[in-house]
Amino acid sequence: MKFAQWNANKRYHPNFAPGWIPDGATVQFNDRTTGRVVHGNGNRSLIEYYPTTGGGWQREWFNNSDLRIQS
Numbered sequence: 001m002k003f004a005q006w007n008a009n010k011r012y013h014p015n016f017a018p019g020w021i022p023d024g025a026t027v028q029f030n031d032r033t034t035g036r037v038v039h040g041n042g043n044r045s046l047i048e049y050y051p052t053t054g055g056g057w058q059r060e061w062f063n064n065s066d067l068r069i070q071s
Contacts, residue, residue, distance in 0.1 A: 003028040003068035008042070012069060019064065021045050026070040040064070 008019040016022060019042040027047060028034050035049030038059060045067065048059045 001026065001028075001034075002071050004071045006064045006067045006069050008064075017042060019043075021064060021067070021069060028068040028070070029066070 006019075006021070011018050012020060012025065013022040021027070021037050021040045023037055023039055025037045026034055027037060027045070029049070031052060033049060033052055035047040038046040038048050040046065042064070044061050044063055046059055047062050047067075048057055050057055
């Protein structure tokens with residue numbers, strides 16, 4: 001999979017405003033782990049991911065600027 005840094009001016013879905021990541025999109029963190037967008041807006045997204053430190057699935061809000069989006 002290829003990932004690109006989030007861009008506030010890019011349309012990630014034709015029905016969304018620029019910068020909004022659609023629900024269900026795959027994202028990547030700096031440590032190369034991936035997650036899925038549960039819900040987001042133009043600034044932050046709720047991501048479901050499996051942490052590398054162990055434990056079960058987690059959901060947390062992340063700034064979109066910290067995410068890489070599947071392209």
